[in-house]
Amino acid sequence: MADPIAKTVKPLRGGAARPAAKRGTGARKLVKAAQSVGEAGDAAAAEGARPPGRRERAGEARRAAILKAALAVFARLGPDGASVEAIAQAAGVSKPNLLYYYPSKDALYLAVLEQGLALWLSPLGRFTEADDPAEAIGALIAAKLEMSRDHPEVSRLFALEMLRGAPLLKPVLAGPLKAVFDAKCAVVGAWVAAGKLAAVDPPHLIFAVWALTQHYADFAVQVRALTGKTLTDRAFMEETRDAVTALVLRGALP
Amino acid sequence: MADPIAKTVKPLRGGAARPAAKRGTGARKLVKAAQSVGEAGDAAAAEGARPPGRRERAGEARRAAILKAALAVFARLGPDGASVEAIAQAAGVSKPNLLYYYPSKDALYLAVLEQGLALWLSPLGRFTEADDPAEAIGALIAAKLEMSRDHPEVSRLFALEMLRGAPLLKPVLAGPLKAVFDAKCAVVGAWVAAGKLAAVDPPHLIFAVWALTQHYADFAVQVRALTGKTLTDRAFMEETRDAVTALVLRGALP
DNA sequence: TCCAAGTTTGACCAAATGGTCCAGATTTGA
């Protein structure tokens, strides 16, 4: 895939009308998705609020199945290694049918990325200066680790994007993510100033939490090879959470 | 690339003799490379110790150029996204010429991996029970961070491999790496038992060092987007080293 | 100088793959 964005923007082919799915294009779409993280779900309710017929529901299910399969395949093989055919097969759908719902591989990839974005960003939730640092940081670590356990493919997908140099994500990083990041850095800074935290460097503290928690998803194979355990193992999950939390808190508390 | 190993093992084509380059095949090769990490360099000296003529040297240079270009391209685009043509171009060589030195894309990929392996494994150097924990851990962190600064592509390449599920590396992980890992865990365990270290969980401590240091190479785009800095920035490098070291040591020392 | 071995490349080939067409099946709404 050369330039996902450029190829995605193209005239619709003449035939039958397509299910409404492409609002916004390329990276802009991702930024928009990222910004609406905290907002209310955009489910029905908005415009044409007619009850979904059997057909519509089936279509939505198919679309979801495709998206799910695509996430799995993209996260494992990467956007280049994954073939449309393979994704279609994994979703139990014919290739042309997949292309009916998502007009191109790039569009599909973008959709997968978009879908994962909210989930990916969510753990850096809303903790404020007023919160207790130990509790807030502990909660963040727990949330990120659960994310690594329950949605490792999402973590891997974004890791993959980072490794490629984040061609699609850069706007998100520089925009919405930076905004949240700066805000959280400020909170940490305030904690430090208030003497609630040792003199840690806020950005590095946040990087540390990310790195420590994502490691168990992105490098799961290595972790498994070396310890024989996975986060799905209840005991290992708790052990990991305790170890990471202890490390960070002991390192950050006064 | 479906199965790098299977495709690599194939009869040499009938024509001219190939430069001796393929000893061992596929994953076995990688394990061998990993095992010989500490050993002396296998430069000349061995068999035919005649002085290298101009031609031979030129060939070796070309081979090195190809390997270097391949590392860069593979690390950025992944083994599937990288085309032989692109690598050849980056190396300033024609495609058939590249294929002359490395009989297939898979073989080249394997060679790149093999080359990086020693470097990748080396930082987990030789620290023993007798060493001072703070010093040893500090040195490890420093070494890994330098690695992230000076050879980020290597780090990314291996991260990529992990994300794909380490099809080629699994034997290395389960073999040589696990051996070193277990040994180092034992050392950490001994430190804990001797009261030189708090009651940390050895595997998680090591994972922590890996995760914290590799993050700055693998997620360099994100770090740059959020802080505007890179490890190549001297001040940022030191700041990072201090932050990571402080975090780990404060978390691990009694 | 001449030759055999090694090196380089333009032209080509076959497979894989993203994407298109179209004809037929299925729903939906009137």
Added chain:
DNA sequence: TCAAATCTGGACCATTTGGTCAAACTTGGA
């Protein structure tokens, strides 16, 4: 019940790409 709208998938196409071939070009040594 019927026509319009929407789905579905087999056949097909163009491009990309890993890899091959044969012919031309270097180079080191007898």
